[in-house]
Amino acid sequence: MGNHQTIQSVRGMNDWGPVQSQQLQLIEQQAINVFAQANYLKTRLPILEQTELFSRGVGNATDIVEKELYSFADRNEQLLSLRPEGTAGLVRALIQNGWWQQGQVVRYQYLGPMFRRERPQKGRYRQFTQFGAEVFGGSQPIIDSELIQLSYEWFKRLGLNKNIKLHINTIGKLEDRKRYRAALIEYLQPFESQLDEDSQRRLQTNPLRILDSKIESTQQILQNAPKLKEFLSQESEEHFSQVLQCLETVGIEYHIDSHLVRGLDYYNDTVFEWVTDQLGSQGTVCGGGRYDGLVEELGGRTCPACGFAAGLERIEALLEVTSPAEESSQTDIYVICQHAKLSGVALKLSSQVRNLMPDIQVLCDSQLGSMKGQFKRADKSGAKIALIIGEEEYNAESVVIKPLRDERQQQLILLSNLNKILPTYFT
Ligand code: HAM
Numbered sequence: 001m002g003n004h005q006t007i008q009s010v011r012g013m014n015d016w017g018p019v020q021s022q023q024l025q026l027i028e029q030q031a032i033n034v035f036a037q038a039n040y041l042k043t044r045l046p047i048l049e050q051t052e053l054f055s056r057g058v059g060n061a062t063d064i065v066e067k068e069l070y071s072f073a074d075r076n077e078q079l080l081s082l083r084p085e086g087t088a089g090l091v092r093a094l095i096q097n098g099w100w101q102q103g104q105v106v107r108y109q110y111l112g113p114m115f116r117r118e119r120p121q122k123g124r125y126r127q128f129t130q131f132g133a134e135v136f137g138g139s140q141p142i143i144d145s146e147l148i149q150l151s152y153e154w155f156k157r158l159g160l161n162k163n164i165k166l167h168i169n170t171i172g173k174l175e176d177r178k179r180y181r182a183a184l185i186e187y188l189q190p191f192e193s194q195l196d197e198d199s200q201r202r203l204q205t206n207p208l209r210i211l212d213s214k215i216e217s218t219q220q221i222l223q224n225a226p227k228l229k230e231f232l233s234q235e236s237e238e239h240f241s242q243v244l245q246c247l248e249t250v251g252i253e254y255h256i257d258s259h260l261v262r263g264l265d266y267y268n269d270t271v272f273e274w275v276t277d278q279l280g281s282q283g284t285v286c287g288g289g290r291y292d293g294l295v296e297e298l299g300g301r302t303c304p305a306c307g308f309a310a311g312l313e314r315i316e317a318l319l320e321v322t323s324p325a326e327e328s329s330q331t332d333i334y335v336i337c338q339h340a341k342l343s344g345v346a347l348k349l350s351s352q353v354r355n356l357m358p359d360i361q362v363l364c365d366s367q368l369g370s371m372k373g374q375f376k377r378a379d380k381s382g383a384k385i386a387l388i389i390g391e392e393e394y395n396a397e398s399v400v401i402k403p404l405r406d407e408r409q410q411q412l413i414l415l416s417n418l419n420k421i422l423p424t425y426f427t
Contacts, residue, residue, distance in 0.1 A: 059265025
């Protein structure tokens with residue numbers, strides 16, 4: 001006997017129905033267009049990678065690698081992980097496939113599911129979708145600014161530019177951060193027992209993340225801590241001020257957030273996030289920054305880089321707040337057939353019409369039965385016209401066009417005239 005208990009989805013991995021899927025597709029399409037217009041080439045990369053890619057790329061001491069990877073040993077004992085983000089995989093592909101040559105600047109975009117075993121809540125899922133854009137081979141501040149500008153343009157096309165705010169910071173070069181790290185540890189050590197549990201753990205492994213802590217008592221201790229700003233090289237300061245200058249020229253407002261450090265290890269200099277206050281605690285819709293050392297870290301040549309990724313489900317949730325989508329049936333033409341034996345003819349006609357007018361939605365009745373029932377369903381579908389095939393029409397190689405939304409009379413036309421007559425109902 002079978003086991004008839006229902007099966008639930010994996011926690012934090014959601015089903016998105018037709019309305020949200022439609023919205024997500026719109027969001028994706030806008031992103032693809034905005035970035036394709038600026039020469040960001042499309043890529044598709046594997047969801048599974050060797051675990052080492054993320055421990056080396058994203059960083060062993062990050063939450064993402066330490067606690068959130070979905071990992072397993074393959075049958076040959078090779079350790080694999082579902083990708084928690086897209087940057088490390090793209091860098092691997094760049095090196096492996098030679099997608100970058102010295103002296104060039106190349107731009108790439110990607111879109112797809114990412115996996116992190118976080119504690120699920122609204123806006124935080126274990127499977128989510130990122131759209132990302134990455135630029136390789138350029139160290140100029142104009143690149144950082146272009147990425148921010150294009151992401152802004154994307155939000156603008158979605159009508160969301162008034163709902164988000166740019167938080168930006170510079171975290172300097174690796175050497176600057178090393179010196180700062182030592183100073184921060186020295187300052188925090190006497191307070192160790194007063195720090196929250198996460199921060200205590202991070203003190204030796206990843207002390208900069210403590211700056212990001214949401215715990216009030218920890219933030220109070222941090223008030224007199226040395227500031228990263230005091231450790232920045234002049235080069236970093238200049239880079240940052242040029243990024244900001246570019247943003248001012250293109251008219252993008254920003255908020256310098258000196259606590260913004262981001263949760264991945266590969267960054268240097270510019271880091272940024274687009275944040276909204278309309279989604280509760282998961283209000284970061286997009287994050288990114290410069291990562292000049294990652295290509296080399298993963299075995300490639302020295303290659304400066306900068307990029308970002310956005311969580312599409314969060315953008316969708318924001319769209320739902322600002323302009324809720326409605327379930328919309330878009331049937332334009334409803335095909336009715338008098339007898340089941342004419343089913344094939346109805347399918348053939350539907351397909352002819354779809355090919356004739358690719359933007360028109362054609363629904364072929366599939367319950368058949370009485371004409372009355374079919375007309376009821378045609379009416380309910382919202383279609384503008386019905387196409388009716390009966391035996392007589394079929395024998396005469398013709399079809400009836402019946403307007404459903406206005407007073408026009410129905411007319412019998414020859415199938416050979418369909419090309420000319422049908423489009424006139426949709427002009
Ligand atoms: P991230 O900040 O970890 O950066 O993720 C980018 C965005 O993905 C977040 O701002 C958020 O919108 C979305 N996201 C992250 N985790 C979740 C989750 N559990 N549920 C729903 N959405 C989520 C990166 O992944 C970097 N690779 C970005 C980057 C690209 N930096 C340089 N290039």
